[in-house]
Amino acid sequence: MFNLTYEFKLKPTQKQIQIFEEWLETHRRVYNYALAERKDWYKSRSCQIKSCSLHSCYIIPAEAPRPTFASQCKSLTAARKSNEHLGKVNAQSLQQTLRRLEKSFVSMWEQNHGFPRFKKVGRMRSFSFPQLGKNPLQNGYIKLPVIGLVNLRQSRSIADGGVLKQARVVKRISGWYVMLTVQWDVDLPQPMPHGEGIGIDVGLTSMVATSSGALIKRPRFFVDCERKLKLLQQRVSRKRLGSNNWKKATIKEALLHEHVANCRKDFHRKLSHQLCDDVGMIFAEDLNLVGLSRGMLGKHCLDAGFGQFFNILEQTCFKRGVYFQKVDARKTSQICPNCQHETGKKSLAERVHECDNCGYQTDRDVAAATVVLIRGLAAVGHTVKMLSEGKFVGIPVN
Incomplete structure (x- = not known):
């Protein structure tokens, strides 16, 4: 079905x-x-047998x-x-x-x-x-x-x-x-691993960084409209609750929220189709999205909408015949994609990955995306080979 x-x-x-x-x-x-x-x-059923509760019985x-x-x-x-x-x-x-x-x-x-x-x-x-x-x-x-x-x-x-x-x-x-x-009443086959694969790393500086070196900037949908939203909410609070002017003000506020949500979803759909072009496999991090939303940068994580993006990306991959899989997200930013040496934790201010073991240097997010690609290719039974131009490709194991 x-x-x-x-x-x-x-x-x-x-x-x-x-x-x-x-x-x-x-x-x-x-x-x-x-x-x-x-x-x-x-x-x-919350009342104890040995004593009578004061708040429930x-x-x-x-x-x-x-x-x-x-x-x-x-x-x-x-x-x-x-x-x-x-x-x-x-x-x-x-x-x-x-x-x-x-x-x-x-x-x-x-x-x-x-x-x-x-x-x-x-x-x-x-x-x-x-x-x-x-x-x-x-x-x-x-x-x-x-x-x-x-x-x-x-x-x-x-x-x-x-x-x-x-x-x-x-x-x-x-x-x-x-x-x-x-x-x-049909059974559609799931896409199988094939073709060229890419790994993606999501973040707040760049919405998506791919293992091929592409960096896509994150639009700030809610943050850009926050000033206007604050003004509309002030107007709502100054109206008498339940009055016609209060209802008009709440409608304007709700329209702005819906506009932000529609812009975010439209961007996610366009980005998912862009990532599916000319690839056969996409690998992404299996993130703890609830934990990210409750952290210090929770508002910006919710504004980016990582969970909605992953759902839309998975649907787009299925529709276009692209294999999609999530991999373990632990220490993706602490491992060198060239020699697999663990470089240690990086602060958020460090935007460049530089390995002290082999000297490999690239953007921090691109390096994390490449580690995601390596883990994904290993999960589907591919070996990883680095080309002279710095690109990683997967070769099926016979």
């Missing part, structure tokens, strides 16, 4: 926008109610089972018969909101994420339809359950042979969008 998600902008009528807003509020209340039910159950009977996705779906089905607002919303769509809450708890248990939080007014920005009728796309319209035909701007065509599996309606400050998940 092969899935792709297409994003199109919707052009709903005022009546449909009102329906979307009402549905989002209903989904928010269902999410908060289900979360409160689970939270109360957990709190009821048994608020649910001891024999009551733990709320799960299945049990809450049954409760939702019963509540829809008596609640007018729940009855107006598609039942499967409400169940997807409960499934979203279930995934939040699974992430908390398995991935060490925080406890799920309640969503205030305006924080629920999407709802999904897990099933659609026959031929939902019709001449610039999409047919959504209960809502009906909604006009959309289909900027590109969908490949033939796919089945539309899911539609997610998303609210952004620039308008309403729909994410269509299309599935094809």
Whole structure:
């Protein structure tokens, strides 16, 4: 099975926008109610047996089972018969909101994420339809359950042979969008190591440094707009909360945030295609991105968007038939790519790699990218050879 998600902008009528807003509020209340039910159950078990707690006690009977996705779906089905607002919303769509809450708890248990939080007014920005009728796309319209035909701007065509599996309606400050998940009953082979390979090293001075010697400067998307953002945030804080002027100011602030995010994603996509030109393999560092975001330069690391860049690069490599692999990132800046001698730690001010063992000298980031290339070629069974012009190439081992 092969899935792709297409994003199109919707052009709903005022009546449909009102329906979307009402549905989002209903989904928010269902999410908060289900979360409160689970939270109360957990709190009821926090009371010690030998003493009575001052901040919590048994608020649910001891024999009551733990709320799960299945049990809450049954409760939702019963509540829809008596609640007018729940009855107006598609039942499967409400169940997807409960499934979203279930995934939040699974992430908390398995991935060490925080406890799920309640969503205030305006924080629920999407709802999904897990099933659609026959031929939902019709001449610039999409047919959504209960809502009906909604006009959309289909900027590109969908490949033939796919089945539309899911539609997610998303609210952004620039308008309403729909994410269509299309599935094809085919198995696409993963790209295999072939051709010339390059290693890349990401950083704050240069966004990307390649083993071939290319240095691509990092655009400062958020930092360049920080002064304007500060001004807009001051204007928001000076308005009366909830007034029309306050809403206008918050819209301007949100538009700037979306503009920064769109510019960053556009740069990442163009850069990923540029790196895939004339190469068959790309190797990157397997970085601890969470640790980088919490460090002294966390704001600049988040502005660069290394995690989003690696995801987009991996997708682009798959689309263009380029082999992509992450390698160990430890001591890539402390090893000489020419003789594999460990030169020791370098300060951030040292921008040139100079080996005291063999005398090899090059840019610090290029040297790290070359070490990444050597490790990647060794992982796929290639030997490394240095040419007279200072380039490293991989030779397959027979």
